[in-house]
Amino acid sequence: MDAITNVPAPVNEPPRPYTAGGADRAALEPALKEIWGTRAELTNWIGGEAVPGGGEPTDVVAPFEKSHVLGTFRAATADDTTRAIEAARQAAPAWAALSIDDRAAILLKAADLLTGSWRAVTNAATMLGQAKTIYQAEIDAVCELADFWRFNAHFARQIYAEQPAANSPGVWNRMDHRPLEGFVYAVTPFNFTSIAANLPTAPALMGNTVLWKPSPTQALSAEYTMRLLAAAGLPPGVINLVHGAGPEVSGVALNDPDLAGIHFTGSTATFQHLWQEVGKNITNYRSYPRIVGETGGKDFVLAHPSADVDVLRTALVRGAFEYSGQKCSAASRAYVPRSVWARLREGLAETTKALPVGAPTDFANFTSAVIDARAFAKHQAALERAAATAGIEVLAGGTADDSTGYFVDPTVLVVDDPADESLSTEYFGPILAVHVYDDADFDRVAAGIAKDSKYALTGAIIAQDRQAVARAMETLRFAAGNFYINDKPTGAVVGQQPFGGARASGTNDKAGAPQNLQRWTSTRSIKETFEPALDWRYPHMG
Numbered sequence: 001m002d003a004i005t006n007v008p009a010p011v012n013e014p015p016r017p018y019t020a021g022g023a024d025r026a027a028l029e030p031a032l033k034e035i036w037g038t039r040a041e042l043t044n045w046i047g048g049e050a051v052p053g054g055g056e057p058t059d060v061v062a063p064f065e066k067s068h069v070l071g072t073f074r075a076a077t078a079d080d081t082t083r084a085i086e087a088a089r090q091a092a093p094a095w096a097a098l099s100i101d102d103r104a105a106i107l108l109k110a111a112d113l114l115t116g117s118w119r120a121v122t123n124a125a126t127m128l129g130q131a132k133t134i135y136q137a138e139i140d141a142v143c144e145l146a147d148f149w150r151f152n153a154h155f156a157r158q159i160y161a162e163q164p165a166a167n168s169p170g171v172w173n174r175m176d177h178r179p180l181e182g183f184v185y186a187v188t189p190f191n192f193t194s195i196a197a198n199l200p201t202a203p204a205l206m207g208n209t210v211l212w213k214p215s216p217t218q219a220l221s222a223e224y225t226m227r228l229l230a231a232a233g234l235p236p237g238v239i240n241l242v243h244g245a246g247p248e249v250s251g252v253a254l255n256d257p258d259l260a261g262i263h264f265t266g267s268t269a270t271f272q273h274l275w276q277e278v279g280k281n282i283t284n285y286r287s288y289p290r291i292v293g294e295t296g297g298k299d300f301v302l303a304h305p306s307a308d309v310d311v312l313r314t315a316l317v318r319g320a321f322e323y324s325g326q327k328c329s330a331a332s333r334a335y336v337p338r339s340v341w342a343r344l345r346e347g348l349a350e351t352t353k354a355l356p357v358g359a360p361t362d363f364a365n366f367t368s369a370v371i372d373a374r375a376f377a378k379h380q381a382a383l384e385r386a387a388a389t390a391g392i393e394v395l396a397g398g399t400a401d402d403s404t405g406y407f408v409d410p411t412v413l414v415v416d417d418p419a420d421e422s423l424s425t426e427y428f429g430p431i432l433a434v435h436v437y438d439d440a441d442f443d444r445v446a447a448g449i450a451k452d453s454k455y456a457l458t459g460a461i462i463a464q465d466r467q468a469v470a471r472a473m474e475t476l477r478f479a480a481g482n483f484y485i486n487d488k489p490t491g492a493v494v495g496q497q498p499f500g501g502a503r504a505s506g507t508n509d510k511a512g513a514p515q516n517l518q519r520w521t522s523t524r525s526i527k528e529t530f531e532p533a534l535d536w537r538y539p540h541m542g
């Protein structure tokens, strides 16, 4: 087709309410029952086929009812991974030859299926497999994922439209935004179905083929993503999913000369390990692999003496405890002036203690269990340390119970020492550390956060005083890639607040934005001369 086309203008998918008796709830309930009652076989997807892995079986359990097995996968062996990379290699020429309109159409169709007939099943898999309440599942697995696909289709076209600014007389300059040579390795986290799906699909949209290794604890919703993409018409071999903990898959993928890029989201430690491995192998690759990673956070809320206490309390409770603090953006430390603390303390304690925690299938719950036994043990140790440390008061929570599921109670610690580990270590769970400071020290505290933060992902200032807001914006300029004024530091929306952080929080390539898509292209500049020179001499030569 010869045409300069447009994609439908992207609009953020609105979350639905799921109130009792409503149509959304009615559609969701049978999907929950169906997935709960089925022990799914979670296969690898290689060259479009569902292929059981040759490795050890791993059960995927409901984190809030750990004895309930939702599905089982067998980890990919080295041979499985080699076959998956080969499938990506085979699919690459035909996929790159498709126009951006054709590639975008597949993701736009996937977004429409997701927000239509696949909505209930996608939410149900995310609720059960990752222990999300319906609200948290809806804003992630449906709304954010549909937004990634619709906005990326729009942004990709902006990139393709980017052409040289100037043409000398008799010359036509063009830019060809090619895919990378080789395959992209997408390694994804447990906590967001949307991030897990965006990491392989964003490079695919730009014409690349992909090896995708999801987190073992997200294996169930990853299976539904693959089924959905197949239903939307994604050709075999464009995205090849292999299961496993990671090191075995990396052992093959990082040693392949065709590794063209890594698209990672997860912990800082894993990302740094992958980067080091690429560094060790750098002379073996055909190209320099593009390395894009969004990683950990220790996200702050800084309150000013002018803060509205109700705004602050809500920002802390939602920011710290929604999805049990298992968002890279979660508010896990707060700095509160003494005058505000006097008015906040009791309400924060009471609200936190009263938060309903339990199975996400009980719609009255605000949050649920942490993801697995490893996360539970880490939190139990952190709570025991806090209880035993002089200068830390456990204001709310402080308890954990794994008799049924991996439950850690929403916890508020009041911490005297601003250098305590609870104010600098990412626990990745429902623990909020609060440091109370003298009102006069606002600027000093802001400067300390800016200087000492190892991470720089999200942060918030809560203040009514505009001078204070302006000063904090400036002082904290490099302390957060996503900065919020009078709001919680979670819940970035695609197309509105492009998401990502710097320092140990990642390469800040902004998922769901043109900056990210640009990393999956390798531009070729083309100069065409209409009347080429015929004389080799230059004018100064006489």
Ligand SMILES: NC(=O)c1ccc[n+]([C@@H]2O[C@H](COP(=O)([O-])OP(=O)(O)OC[C@H]3O[C@@H](n4cnc5c(N)ncnc54)[C@H](O)[C@@H]3O)[C@@H](O)[C@H]2O)c1
Binding pocket: 187, 188, 189, 190, 191, 192, 195, 213, 214, 215, 216, 244, 245, 246, 247, 249, 250, 265, 266, 267, 268, 270, 271, 273, 294, 295, 296, 297, 327, 328, 329, 426, 428, 457, 500, 501, 505, 506
């Ligand atoms: N900045 C962001 O946008 C963002 C978003 C979500 C999560 N996160 C971060 O992710 C972390 C939580 O997620 P997680 O527990 O899934 O992280 P993780 O690092 O434990 O795991 C991430 C992925 O890496 C895999 N992995 C581990 N070792 C590997 C190896 N050697 N080779 C290949 N893959 C390997 C895991 O199996 C998983 O798929 C937190 O630190 C959180 O802040 C960041």
Ligand SMILES: N[C@@H](CCC=O)C(=O)O
Binding pocket: 191, 192, 326, 327, 328, 329, 489, 490, 491, 492, 493, 499
């Ligand atoms: N984009 C999400 C965070 C993803 C990390 O886990 C937010 O803004 O809350």
